[in-house]
Amino acid sequence: MRPLALLCILLGLGAAAGAQPAPAASAAPSAVATEETVDRFFTEALEHGQAYDQLRVLTTGYPGRLAGSKSLEGAVRWGQQVLGAMGLDRVYMQDVSVPHWERGAPESVQLLAAGGAQPLTATALGNSPSTPAGGLTAEVVEVHSLAEVEKLGREALAGKIVFNNRPMNAALFRTMQAYGEAGDQRNRGPGVAAKFGAAGVLTRSLTLAHDDVPHTGTTTYLPGFPRIPAAALSLVAADRLSAALTADPHTRVSMQIHARSLPDAPSHNVIGEIRGSEFPDQIILVGGHLDSWDIAPGAHDDGAGIVQSIEVLRLFRTLGLKPRHTLRCVLFVNEENGGAGATRYAGLAQEAHERHVFAVETDNGGFAPTGFNLGSTQGNAHERAERWRTLFEPWGVWHFTKGSGGADVAPLLLQGVTVAGLTPDSQRYFDYHHTAIDTIDKVNPRELHLGAAAMAALIWLVDQQGL
Amino acid sequence: MRPLALLCILLGLGAAAGAQPAPAASAAPSAVATEETVDRFFTEALEHGQAYDQLRVLTTGYPGRLAGSKSLEGAVRWGQQVLGAMGLDRVYMQDVSVPHWERGAPESVQLLAAGGAQPLTATALGNSPSTPAGGLTAEVVEVHSLAEVEKLGREALAGKIVFNNRPMNAALFRTMQAYGEAGDQRNRGPGVAAKFGAAGVLTRSLTLAHDDVPHTGTTTYLPGFPRIPAAALSLVAADRLSAALTADPHTRVSMQIHARSLPDAPSHNVIGEIRGSEFPDQIILVGGHLDSWDIAPGAHDDGAGIVQSIEVLRLFRTLGLKPRHTLRCVLFVNEENGGAGATRYAGLAQEAHERHVFAVETDNGGFAPTGFNLGSTQGNAHERAERWRTLFEPWGVWHFTKGSGGADVAPLLLQGVTVAGLTPDSQRYFDYHHTAIDTIDKVNPRELHLGAAAMAALIWLVDQQGL
Numbered sequence: 001m002r003p004l005a006l007l008c009i010l011l012g013l014g015a016a017a018g019a020q021p022a023p024a025a026s027a028a029p030s031a032v033a034t035e036e037t038v039d040r041f042f043t044e045a046l047e048h049g050q051a052y053d054q055l056r057v058l059t060t061g062y063p064g065r066l067a068g069s070k071s072l073e074g075a076v077r078w079g080q081q082v083l084g085a086m087g088l089d090r091v092y093m094q095d096v097s098v099p100h101w102e103r104g105a106p107e108s109v110q111l112l113a114a115g116g117a118q119p120l121t122a123t124a125l126g127n128s129p130s131t132p133a134g135g136l137t138a139e140v141v142e143v144h145s146l147a148e149v150e151k152l153g154r155e156a157l158a159g160k161i162v163f164n165n166r167p168m169n170a171a172l173f174r175t176m177q178a179y180g181e182a183g184d185q186r187n188r189g190p191g192v193a194a195k196f197g198a199a200g201v202l203t204r205s206l207t208l209a210h211d212d213v214p215h216t217g218t219t220t221y222l223p224g225f226p227r228i229p230a231a232a233l234s235l236v237a238a239d240r241l242s243a244a245l246t247a248d249p250h251t252r253v254s255m256q257i258h259a260r261s262l263p264d265a266p267s268h269n270v271i272g273e274i275r276g277s278e279f280p281d282q283i284i285l286v287g288g289h290l291d292s293w294d295i296a297p298g299a300h301d302d303g304a305g306i307v308q309s310i311e312v313l314r315l316f317r318t319l320g321l322k323p324r325h326t327l328r329c330v331l332f333v334n335e336e337n338g339g340a341g342a343t344r345y346a347g348l349a350q351e352a353h354e355r356h357v358f359a360v361e362t363d364n365g366g367f368a369p370t371g372f373n374l375g376s377t378q379g380n381a382h383e384r385a386e387r388w389r390t391l392f393e394p395w396g397v398w399h400f401t402k403g404s405g406g407a408d409v410a411p412l413l414l415q416g417v418t419v420a421g422l423t424p425d426s427q428r429y430f431d432y433h434h435t436a437i438d439t440i441d442k443v444n445p446r447e448l449h450l451g452a453a454a455m456a457a458l459i460w461l462v463d464q465q466g467l
Numbered sequence: 468m469r470p471l472a473l474l475c476i477l478l479g480l481g482a483a484a485g486a487q488p489a490p491a492a493s494a495a496p497s498a499v500a501t502e503e504t505v506d507r508f509f510t511e512a513l514e515h516g517q518a519y520d521q522l523r524v525l526t527t528g529y530p531g532r533l534a535g536s537k538s539l540e541g542a543v544r545w546g547q548q549v550l551g552a553m554g555l556d557r558v559y560m561q562d563v564s565v566p567h568w569e570r571g572a573p574e575s576v577q578l579l580a581a582g583g584a585q586p587l588t589a590t591a592l593g594n595s596p597s598t599p600a601g602g603l604t605a606e607v608v609e610v611h612s613l614a615e616v617e618k619l620g621r622e623a624l625a626g627k628i629v630f631n632n633r634p635m636n637a638a639l640f641r642t643m644q645a646y647g648e649a650g651d652q653r654n655r656g657p658g659v660a661a662k663f664g665a666a667g668v669l670t671r672s673l674t675l676a677h678d679d680v681p682h683t684g685t686t687t688y689l690p691g692f693p694r695i696p697a698a699a700l701s702l703v704a705a706d707r708l709s710a711a712l713t714a715d716p717h718t719r720v721s722m723q724i725h726a727r728s729l730p731d732a733p734s735h736n737v738i739g740e741i742r743g744s745e746f747p748d749q750i751i752l753v754g755g756h757l758d759s760w761d762i763a764p765g766a767h768d769d770g771a772g773i774v775q776s777i778e779v780l781r782l783f784r785t786l787g788l789k790p791r792h793t794l795r796c797v798l799f800v801n802e803e804n805g806g807a808g809a810t811r812y813a814g815l816a817q818e819a820h821e822r823h824v825f826a827v828e829t830d831n832g833g834f835a836p837t838g839f840n841l842g843s844t845q846g847n848a849h850e851r852a853e854r855w856r857t858l859f860e861p862w863g864v865w866h867f868t869k870g871s872g873g874a875d876v877a878p879l880l881l882q883g884v885t886v887a888g889l890t891p892d893s894q895r896y897f898d899y900h901h902t903a904i905d906t907i908d909k910v911n912p913r914e915l916h917l918g919a920a921a922m923a924a925l926i927w928l929v930d931q932q933g934l
Contacts, residue, residue, distance in 0.1 A: 370863065425892065
């Protein structure tokens with residue numbers, strides 16, 4: 001999951017050229033039959049859901065599925081095999097050229113204290129270059145906003161390590177919002193610090209769990225300025241460094257990062273379809289992203305979304321429900337550090353004049369579903385979806401908000417497609433996000449399967465009734 | 468948490484003698500001020516909640532807090548100290564005589580297969596007696612309902628071990644309902660089997676997690692019939708035994724239990740109060756239960772409820788909110804195997820003609836709060852509480868249902884008091900319930916603190932506006 005602030009802004013746009021409202025159902029089923037079918041999705045998922053078993057294979061067989069890695073290509077083959085074994089109407093791949101960044105040997109960050117060097121638990125940020133041979137040793141300047149970096153300027157920062165240490169706002173209930181508000185430090189902090197001659201950057205991990213686990217994630221640099229080494233500190237390490245700086249403003253840190261960026265690598269989106277019975281050329285998409293950070297098994301981010309999307313297909317088939325529109329499951333690659341899979345998918349769709357009527361993404365963790373965010377250039381889709389709220393409430397799914405789906409369906413939104421994103425409970429998500437502890441034991445099978453059922457039910461309602 | 472089916476039935480009753488509606492506020496605060504105060508409970512709890520740190524002390528310092536144990540008495544002193552250190556208006560204890568059952572040496576259950584004995588992971592049920600000297604070895608009869616036991620009768624069951632193996636219904640979203648529906652096997656199974664001469668009972672653990680963890684809990688026996696040894700099997704063990712019985716209906720099991728029931732022991736409810744500014748003689752109660760099962764650290768059941776109840780007092784004080792009614796926090800003892808603390812509390816309240824206007828219980832785990840169940844002999848309290856729903860929804864608390872609060876406030880409901888119980892997300896609760904793995908790492912601090920804030924906000928609204 002990456003912040004989507006930009007696309008949220010774009011939601012204000014009017015109808016785009018490719019806008020395609022879903023056709024209304026030819027004959028509306030009775031309210032009772034509709035309720036029964038929605039319930040069947042949930043009971044089947046709770047009783048016989050297969051997503052959790054698949055997630056075990058994906059996360060233990062292919063951890064660290066970063067773009068360009070062998071693990072991602074293994075996961076691509078796994079996805080192809082799983083979809084292939086389901087007897088779908090069509091399974092295929094899309095070539096995608098993805099960025100290729102490698103961490104190399106483990107990074108090390110050390111606080112150079114009077115009593116000797118103390119290790120600070122850290123992880124290099126994605127896109128960071130290596131430190132110079134022998135490492136980078138410099139004084140540290142702690143800041144709490146990028147505006148502060150701009151204000152301090154070159155005089156204060158040249159040759160220093162800038163330490164972005166503003167915590168996520170714990171008071172916000174929706175932790176995605178807290179992530180979005182604090183995320184500029186990791187996303188843009190190194191690039192901005194480099195403008196003023198900083199030699200390196202350390203960033204407080206984007207998490208609400210106060211522990212010694214570092215959280216990686218992507219960072220960006222500015223054209224015409226140096227790319228400087230950057231790493232995230234665990235909260236324990238960040239607090240230790242901050243305390244050391246309070247005691248001695250001239251405290252120095254030594255960083256060693258061995259990362260490198262390589263030429264783009266070949267990869268693939270993996271796609272499986274159930275052909276629509278009435279409108280085979282009109283597509284309803286469900287998907288998540290197959291890649292994860294290199295240090296992460298990627299159980300919640302986004303192995304959960306992958307196996308939930310596959311489970312949506314299984315639910316339709318097991319329940320004997322033939323979709324009127326073609327139901328397409330897409331396993332996107334490279335959400336984490338580039339979005340090349342989503343861009344490629346949307347580009348190919350436009351080239352082929354494919355008509356998407358709805359696209360649902362799941363990339364906010366495998367926790368108990370609470371609702372959906374919906375986005376449309378055709379007015380407020382979330383208000384139209386409200387009419388189904390009473391069908392979902394018995395299953396804990398109760399709020400329909402305005403949004404932009406998620407990073408992988410957002411390019412479709414810009415083409416005029418109505419999109420949705422599953423909104424699971426978010427309290428625990430950033431405890432594990434982009435870390436080595438994003439493992440399957442953090443996922444509960446019932447919660448995972450409820451999320452798949454919620455998406456399947458929403459898709460079925462849109463398929464039958466339009467949105 | 469124990470099933471409350473009986474009390475749910477009693478909810479149909481009309482107004483009882485002691486019924487006490489809360490008086491309406493003298494001057495209603497503005498809607499904006501009300502919303503701001505509700506939000507302050509949540510933000511304070513998320514930013515500075517102390518319940519999680521207290522839960523660590525309670526669960527690691529006093530695990531296995533069963534009635535009659537030294538651990539429970541240590542927890543009683545801990546509770547007294549914690550409340551005492553808060554500078555409340557009054558902290559005191561109530562003498563309670565509690566049942567005293569001891570597990571003794573670890574139980575063992577073995578499947579006697581052709582190739583040799585195979586251990587089956589099991590835990591004796593509370594109130595079970597010991598097996599005879601040398602253990603109990605007998606053939607096993609698998610059943611799936613108590614009706615089946617009644618139907619099979621003495622001829623089929625005399626001298627046998629009855630094996631209650633009906634799973635909890637995974638299709639139910641509200642896992643408490645699945646627990647209630649399957650619970651008769653553990654609660655009454657041994658007593659019913661003893662009526663027909665069974666020598667012992669094994670019961671499938673009441674859980675939805677398919678693992679090798681056994682779940683204990685209380686069982687009861689019928690007057691005039693023997694008390695026979697009874698244990699719960701893990702789901703892995705139950706499935707293994709069932710498979711063995713399918714292969715050979717004469718499969719035998721050997722059980723060794725070393726438990727005993729001792730004379731009742733002295734214990735105490737622990738109580739702390741903030742005196743009401745306008746109606747000091749009118750009480751709003753918040754509470755949970757201090758005891759846990761002997762094998763359980765009791766983090767979710769119900770250490771969470773204890774520290775949340777204490778946090779409610781802290782939130783009022785930290786936010787500088789003086790309740791109009793006396794706010795009383797009660798740490799009940801002996802919820803798990805007798806309810807003596809609740810009975811004693813309600814009895815003393817009646818003797819002293821205390822007037823309770825509202826009583827909130829938290830005993831369904833420390834997971835993210837989703838709503839409240841409310842019960843009243845004065846009509847539908849949950850419908851009256853609906854008017855506050857929009858204040859709670861931004862914090863994920865959205866459903867107000869009819870219920871009976873919980874086991875510890877239910878006796879007050881029978882006296883005419885309006886009661887409520889916090890309804891957290893229930894998907895994971897029975898993964899840990901009554902087990903050795905109900906440890907603090909299963910609790911998320913944010914979820915725990917949100918629950919405390921939800922109760923504090925509801926209590927404040929009732930205090931200010933009546934219900």
